[in-house]
Amino acid sequence: MISPKKYAKAAKVPPNGFKTSNEFFNYVFKDKEMIWMGQNTNHLHDHSEIAEAMIDCINEGSYCKYPPPEGFPELKELVLKDLGLGDGFEALITAGGTESLYLCMNDILNPEDNAITCDPGYLIIDNFASRFACSVTSVPIYSSECGYKLTPDLVLENMDSNTRLISLIDPLNPLGSSYTLDEIKAFADIAVDHDVYLLHDITYRDFAQEHHLAADYAPDHTVTVYSFSKICGMAGLRIGAIVATADIVESVKSIVINDLGTNVVSQAGAIAALKSKDRWVDRIRDVTFKNQRIIRDAVEEVEGAFLPVYPSNGNMMAIDIHETGVNPVDLTDYLLKRKIFVRQGAYTSKIFGDRYIRLSFSIPTEQVEIFAENFVDVMEFLRPS
Numbered sequence: 304m305i306s307p308k309k310y311a312k313a314a315k316v317p318p319n320g321f322k323t324s325n326e327f328f329n330y331v332f333k334d335k336e337m338i339w340m341g342q343n344t345n346h347l348h349d350h351s352e353i354a355e356a357m358i359d360c361i362n363e364g365s366y367c368k369y370p371p372p373e374g375f376p377e378l379k380e381l382v383l384k385d386l387g388l389g390d391g392f393e394a395l396i397t398a399g400g401t402e403s404l405y406l407c408m409n410d411i412l413n414p415e416d417n418a419i420t421c422d423p424g425y426l427i428i429d430n431f432a433s434r435f436a437c438s439v440t441s442v443p444i445y446s447s448e449c450g451y452k453l454t455p456d457l458v459l460e461n462m463d464s465n466t467r468l469i470s471l472i473d474p475l476n477p478l479g480s481s482y483t484l485d486e487i488k489a490f491a492d493i494a495v496d497h498d499v500y501l502l503h504d505i506t507y508r509d510f511a512q513e514h515h516l517a518a519d520y521a522p523d524h525t526v527t528v529y530s531f532s533k534i535c536g537m538a539g540l541r542i543g544a545i546v547a548t549a550d551i552v553e554s555v556k557s558i559v560i561n562d563l564g565t566n567v568v569s570q571a572g573a574i575a576a577l578k579s580k581d582r583w584v585d586r587i588r589d590v591t592f593k594n595q596r597i598i599r600d601a602v603e604e605v606e607g608a609f610l611p612v613y614p615s616n617g618n619m620m621a622i623d624i625h626e627t628g629v630n631p632v633d634l635t636d637y638l639l640k641r642k643i644f645v646r647q648g649a650y651t652s653k654i655f656g657d658r659y660i661r662l663s664f665s666i667p668t669e670q671v672e673i674f675a676e677n678f679v680d681v682m683e684f685l686r687p688s
């Protein structure tokens with residue numbers, strides 16, 4: 304019998320009617336009519352250039368070889384160029400932001416350390432941190448007072464002498480809040496003054512109206528987590544990167560998992576995505592941004608419901624329904640019956656999960672309209688009398 308680890312992930316509770324979470328995901332994945340607002344993925348690409356590059360790669364048959372273990376140099380260069388980071392920085396290609404997060408935690412954290420995260424947030428970050436650190440301080444940020452984000456003041460209040468890492472998800476999954484230049488500079492100062500690392504997760508960067516890299520202000524104290532899943536619409540291809548100074552990347556290389564490199568076909572798609580980005584990025588940003596208005600109008604029709612953060616700087620947002628008396632789990636179950644996949648708050652919060660649902664909107668506008676209509680209808684149906 305293998306004894307469970309102290310940091311073992313709690314098994315995900317499957318939605319009603321499903322034996323396991325995996326069975327549920329298989330069901331939603333296979334249903335071609337499902338409106339996909341549950342995973343912050345991007346369904347707005349026509350994929351022509353990205354798909355062609357991957358098909359060419361398959362036709363060449365070169366996938367029978369292992370790739371260079373740190374990623375094709377062309378892709379590494381393109382990632383740095385995308386971020387505008389020049390000399391002194393390096394990129395390490397990974398199988399997604401998730402692997403990047405794990406490697407950063409493994410590399411930076413020691414058993415006596417503390418890591419600071421926020422709630423709501425992307426909970427796997429807390430779990431990964433708890434595998435390597437002594438403690439994880441998850442700061443409650445679901446309040447207009449702090450702008451629904453982890454602020455420099457909150458970080459200072461929650462730091463102690465063992466704090467080694469501060470996780471900044473920017474824009475923040477699930478709320479869509481993001482940081483101003485002054486805030487990023489203040490975090491950079493904290494990192495340098497206290498000799499701690501900023502884990503800057505920029506998975507949703509390209510959806511933001513304005514975005515600033517902590518790496519520009521605290522290069523030796525920042526690790527940037529990069530993903531191709533969202534703006535590039537490549538979530539199923541599982542590819543991302545870690546970007547940091549050459550010294551930090553050298554250190555991460557010593558604890559890699561994917562010793563034999565990252566999927567060759569995904570890397571071909573990622574190269575094509577970055578080379579063609581100028582041609583598609585504005586359209587995807589615009590449609591995503593505008594889709595939010597339809598959701599806002601629907602939320603305004605429901606008494607007691609509100610958007611904590613509007614507009615969102617990500618491609619997702621939360622709708623707070625606490626005052627309506629409707630349970631987020633019931634709402635997600637009912638929407639699923641109508642073939643609309645959204646997530647209950649518990650997926651991204653241990654503290655405030657009973658207050659909101661999270662939904663993403665990089666999907667065709669007609670589908671957002673279907674959501675809006677059904678949201679108003681289901682809320683009135685479920686509202687306790």
Ligand SMILES: Cc1ncc(COP(=O)(O)O)c(C=O)c1O
Nearest residue numbers: 399400401425476506530532543
């Ligand atoms: C904040 C954040 N970081 C990382 C990831 C994981 O990205 P990837 O698909 O590249 O593993 C997600 C996925 O939703 C996310 O929300």
